[in-house]
Amino acid sequence: xxxxxxxxxxxxxxxxxxxxxxxxxxxxxxxxxxxxxxxxxxxxxxxxxxxxxxxxxxxxxxxxxxxxxxxxxxxxxxxxxxxxxxxxxxxxxxxxxxxxxxxxxxxxxxxxxxxxxxxxxxxxxxxxxxxxxxxxxxxxxxxxxxxxxxxxxxxxxxxxxxxxxxxxxxxxxxxxxxxxxxxxxxxxxxxxxxxxxxxxxxxxxxxxxxxxxxxxxxxxxxxxxxxxxxxxxxxxxxxxxxxxxxxxxxxxxxxxxxxxxxxxxx
Numbered sequence: 001x002x003x004x005x006x007x008x009x010x011x012x013x014x015x016x017x018x019x020x021x022x023x024x025x026x027x028x029x030x031x032x033x034x035x036x037x038x039x040x041x042x043x044x045x046x047x048x049x050x051x052x053x054x055x056x057x058x059x060x061x062x063x064x065x066x067x068x069x070x071x072x073x074x075x076x077x078x079x080x081x082x083x084x085x086x087x088x089x090x091x092x093x094x095x096x097x098x099x100x101x102x103x104x105x106x107x108x109x110x111x112x113x114x115x116x117x118x119x120x121x122x123x124x125x126x127x128x129x130x131x132x133x134x135x136x137x138x139x140x141x142x143x144x145x146x147x148x149x150x151x152x153x154x155x156x157x158x159x160x161x162x163x164x165x166x167x168x169x170x171x172x173x174x175x176x177x178x179x180x181x182x183x184x185x186x187x188x189x190x191x192x193x194x195x196x197x198x199x200x201x202x203x204x205x206x207x208x209x210x211x212x213x214x215x216x217x218x219x220x221x222x223x224x225x226x227x228x229x230x231x232x233x234x235x236x237x238x239x240x241x242x243x244x245x246x247x248x249x250x251x252x253x254x255x256x257x258x259x260x261x262x263x264x265x266x
Contacts, residue, residue, distance in 0.1 A: 014101045019110035022100065027114055033080065037118070040076040040163070041126035044069035048130035052137035062145045063152050066134030067127060067159045067219040074214060077119055077163045078187045081170025084115050085257075086180035105258040108175055112254055115171055116164050123163025131156050151221035151239075158243050159219040165246040166191070166210060172253025175261050207236045208245055217242030 027033055047069030055065055085108075088094035101107050135144035147153045170187050177183040195209035206212055216224045216236045224236050237245065 014103070014106070016106060016110060016113070019101050019106050020113050022097075023107075023110045023114040027084065027118065033084075033118075036076055036080045037122045040073045040080075041122060041129070043076070044073045044126040045130045045133050047072065048134040049137050052134035053139075055138055055142060058142040061220055061222045062134070062138070062142070063131065063155050063221045064215075064219045066131045066145075067155065068215075069130055070127065070159050070162060070219060071211065071215050073126065073163065074166045074191060074211070075188065077123070077167040078170035078173075078191065079184050080119070081115060081167040081172075082174040082183040082187060083180055084111060085171050085174030086178055086183055089178045090180060104262040108171075108254065108258045108261055112168055112171060116168050119167040120161060120164035124157065124160035126163065127156050127160035145221075149221070154239060155219050155221050158239050159214065161243065162214045162218050162246060165243075165250045166214075168250040169210070169246075169253050172250065172255075172257040175257025176253065204235070210246060210249060213237060213242040213246055 044067075048066045051065045051068045055062065088097060097107055098104060101110075131145075131147075138144050145152050147156070170183070173183045173187055174180070177186060191210050195206070195211040198205050198209055207217070213236075218239050220236075220239070236242075
């Protein structure tokens with residue numbers, strides 16, 4: 001991911017709005033950004049449709065089923081966040097960016113604002129489309145959930161926001177690590193591998209893992225149960241608590257990335 005797009009600000013005064021405008025020019029000029037978002041949305045919707053076609057239990061959490069495609073889609077959103085940051089290091093354009101905007105934390109803040117807005121819109125679109133597509137493919141005799149039912153609209157909205165937060169987590173990791181492959185590896189390990197391990201050895205902590213937060217807190221409208229008796233089933237966070245934890249992860253990663261960006265050489 002490389003770009004040479006630049007923008008000038010009269011008088012040398014660079015605030016958040018001017019830095020964000022520059023970041024938007026760079027982001028929108030990259031075809032890989034839109035292809036990645038399109039593939040992420042298509043995968044989310046496609047998995048939701050597949051689950052809808054194979055749903056036979058009308059008593060299950062149909063909203064959670066419709067949003068099942070969000071879980072693998074998180075990887076692409078996070079990887080895109082990583083590459084949005086690390087591509088500037090691999091191409092050398094980070095020096096040009098920092099020369100134009102010497103306030104380094106402002107650069108990361110502008111990237112986070114622009115990238116977060118784009119992924120939030122894409123995530124919400126994918127979440128709503130997947131929900132309605134799944135409802136249209138349910139078998140006869142299974143009533144499709146509606147947005148007016150308790151918890152359904154909330155589940156769809158906060159699940160869409162999950163794309164944005166995982167993407168911002170990836171952006172922060174990119175600023176911390178600065179190497180695309182290494183940062184993506186850490187992201188995958190943190191979201192997928194470690195979550196599975198902790199789920200096995202520490203059931204209580206599993207509820208705080210990003211993957212399980214999205215799958216069992218944000219996208220659910222009914223209490224999650226494990227098996228017939230709930231033995232060894234973590235007490236999953238509520239949707240809003242889970243959203244708050246994801247926000248905290250993203251803020252910590254971005255704060256650490258901004259701190260390191262201000263103290264290290266480009």
